[in-house]
Amino acid sequence: xxxxxxxxxxxxxxxxxxxxxxxxxxxxxxxxxxxxxxxxxxxxxxxxxxxxxxxxxxxxxxxxxxxxxxxxxxxxxxxxxxxxxxxxxxxxxxxxxxxxxxxxxxxxxxxxxxxxxxxxxxxxxxxxxxxxxxxxxxxxxxxxxxxxxxxxxxxxxxxxxxxxxxxxxxxxxxxxxxxxxxxxxxxxxxxxxxxxxxxxxxxxxxxxxxxxxxxxxxxxxxxxxxxxxxxxxxxxxxxxxxxxxxxxxxxxxxxxxxxxxxxxxxxxxxxxxxxxxxxxxxxxxxxxxxxxxxxxxxxxxxxxxxxxxxxxxxxxxxxxxxxxxxxxxxxxxxxxxxxxxxxxxxxxxxxxxxxxxxxxxxxxxxxxxxxxxxxxxxxxxxxxxxxxxxxxxxxxxxxxxxxxxxxxxxxxxxxxxxxxxxxxxxxxxxxxxxxxxxxxxxxxxxxxxxxxxxxxxxxx
Numbered sequence: 001x002x003x004x005x006x007x008x009x010x011x012x013x014x015x016x017x018x019x020x021x022x023x024x025x026x027x028x029x030x031x032x033x034x035x036x037x038x039x040x041x042x043x044x045x046x047x048x049x050x051x052x053x054x055x056x057x058x059x060x061x062x063x064x065x066x067x068x069x070x071x072x073x074x075x076x077x078x079x080x081x082x083x084x085x086x087x088x089x090x091x092x093x094x095x096x097x098x099x100x101x102x103x104x105x106x107x108x109x110x111x112x113x114x115x116x117x118x119x120x121x122x123x124x125x126x127x128x129x130x131x132x133x134x135x136x137x138x139x140x141x142x143x144x145x146x147x148x149x150x151x152x153x154x155x156x157x158x159x160x161x162x163x164x165x166x167x168x169x170x171x172x173x174x175x176x177x178x179x180x181x182x183x184x185x186x187x188x189x190x191x192x193x194x195x196x197x198x199x200x201x202x203x204x205x206x207x208x209x210x211x212x213x214x215x216x217x218x219x220x221x222x223x224x225x226x227x228x229x230x231x232x233x234x235x236x237x238x239x240x241x242x243x244x245x246x247x248x249x250x251x252x253x254x255x256x257x258x259x260x261x262x263x264x265x266x267x268x269x270x271x272x273x274x275x276x277x278x279x280x281x282x283x284x285x286x287x288x289x290x291x292x293x294x295x296x297x298x299x300x301x302x303x304x305x306x307x308x309x310x311x312x313x314x315x316x317x318x319x320x321x322x323x324x325x326x327x328x329x330x331x332x333x334x335x336x337x338x339x340x341x342x343x344x345x346x347x348x349x350x351x352x353x354x355x356x357x358x359x360x361x362x363x364x365x366x367x368x369x370x371x372x373x374x375x376x377x378x379x380x381x382x383x384x385x386x387x388x389x390x391x392x393x394x395x396x397x398x399x400x401x402x403x404x405x406x407x408x409x410x411x412x413x414x415x416x417x418x419x420x421x422x423x424x425x426x427x428x429x430x431x432x433x434x435x436x437x438x439x440x441x442x443x444x445x446x447x448x449x450x451x452x453x454x455x456x457x458x459x460x
Contacts, residue, residue: 023395023405024081025367026093028388029074032057034066035096038119039103044096045115046074046389052381055368064114064122068104070385071097072138077392079145084400091149095157098146101139102164109167111136132171133195137206140168144212151216165213172206172225179228182235186306188254191232200236201251203229204262204323211270226270233263234282238305240289241442245305247289249282255310257302258320264291264327272334280334287331287340291324292437292444295346296415296424298356315380317372318361318390321350325394329401339446345407346426346435348398351391352408354426362391418459425456 032047045066049058059065078094081087104112104121113135114122122128128135143161150158181192195202207229214222236250249263250256264283271279294300299320303311328344331337346354351362351369357379362369368383369391398407406428413432415424422437434447434455447455 022085022399023362023364023408024392024399025364026078026081026090026392028055028367028369028383029077029385029392031055032385032388033093036119038100038115041099041103042096043100043103044071044093045100046070046097046385048386049384050382052383055383058384059117060114063125063127064116066100067114067128068101068111068135068139069113070389071100072135072142073389073393074385075101075142076145077389077396079142079149080393080396083149084396091153094146095150095154098142098157098161101142102160104135105139105164105167106130107167109169109171111139132168132175133199134202134205136168136171137195137202137204137209140165140209141205141212142209144209148212148216162213165209169221169225172229176225176228179231185254188238188250188306189235190253191235193228194232194236196252198236198253199251200233200249200263201257201259201261203233204266205260207233207266207270208262211266211273215273223274226274227276230267230270230276230279233267234279236263237282237285240285241292241437241444242289242439245290246293247285247287248305249286250305251302254304254306255302256305258299258323259317260319260323262323262327265323265330268327268330268334272330280331283327283331284335287328287343288437288442288444291328291343291347292435293422294324295343295435296422296437299350314356314375315372316350316356318351318369318387318394321347322390322394326397329397332401339444341401342433342446343435343444344398345402346410348394348407349410349426351395352410354410354412362395367392416459421459423455423459425452 032050034045035042036045047057047066048060048070051058075094075097078090082090110130110132112121112123112130113128116122143165147158147161176193178193183190190198194200207226210222210226233249239245240247248256251261264286267279268283299316301312301314324347325344328340332340353360355373356376357373359379369387371380371382371384371387373379409429411427412424413427420440422439424435426433432452434452436445436447
């Protein structure tokens, strides 16, 4: 008995100590990382896949061993970690990843994506050819953030990043030649001046990079780029809190998918920086009308807003969750409305068991995030680069406002609907909290204490 009490005391003490530590663990990212010699310089890359149970590197078949898609987002994670914690090692790591992305940019400003095992560039693959699309947008994202952070601390390297961003302007100019041109599909407006014509999803990461660059430069041409691209993204929004499809931003044409659909993140941040209330209101419209429904009823994979027969609930992945988490954090920063931070915490709890399979997807002790949820009973224990990077990016942003990691404790215990309300009740350790959408008013509320007790009594 005495031994049990001592063991229990030790365990309790260690749990308290762990709770006070950061949940951000780069160990798995470091395991996936490799330092290589590329085009006359040493750079860092990140291997793409790692399979359970050994978590040894697995190549991406004919695509290659690493890609801008993952390395750029890794750089973003290390840059934000450095900015928020002043961890010098994170700044050093970020620079080495940024150097790889610079090597994959062509002289004309476009980007390749993959390299092969012999460190040659994959120039022809359909996921790697030189272009100005997904991987270019991520390149601009990490360059913009990197330039802002390194501008004063390493001006020479910052100048290289700036040159990389400015090389892309000709391609943004080309896209924006279509500004104002639209078409219709099934009654939905399709702007023609986004990446891939109507790629609102990919355009978000381009806007994130341009916004970071604008913070550092106040470049009026870049401001115009951001405004025009955001105009297109906002045209891809339909409905509101009370009307279908509830304020979501479509991803491409009439499709919505969860992965990478970061319009609220981009619009809230750009709106705050540019003091453009229209952008912030658009982000609020998605958060109030659509994100609230996802948090109450559970996440979805994709659906066609014009054809209800085209929908999928699974697979659900970390890349679905990060845009929602950080979008809500940025909306909190833009509005100072704490309900958005609480909603971000609910979304972030997906990583810690508040999900369809009730599995902890991110492990702070190893730094691994599992690759996805297949169904209500199955999940993928592999842990590749994208899953881990996206988890870390979300958790880094949550931790700056949630030092005691309350978001890890959220568990949905009930959800329901009445004529007026759509709601979910969450346990938070020994406490409870309610997320309530008033369908008649279109308002979202966070209820606790007496207000929650009254609400529960009235909705039995």
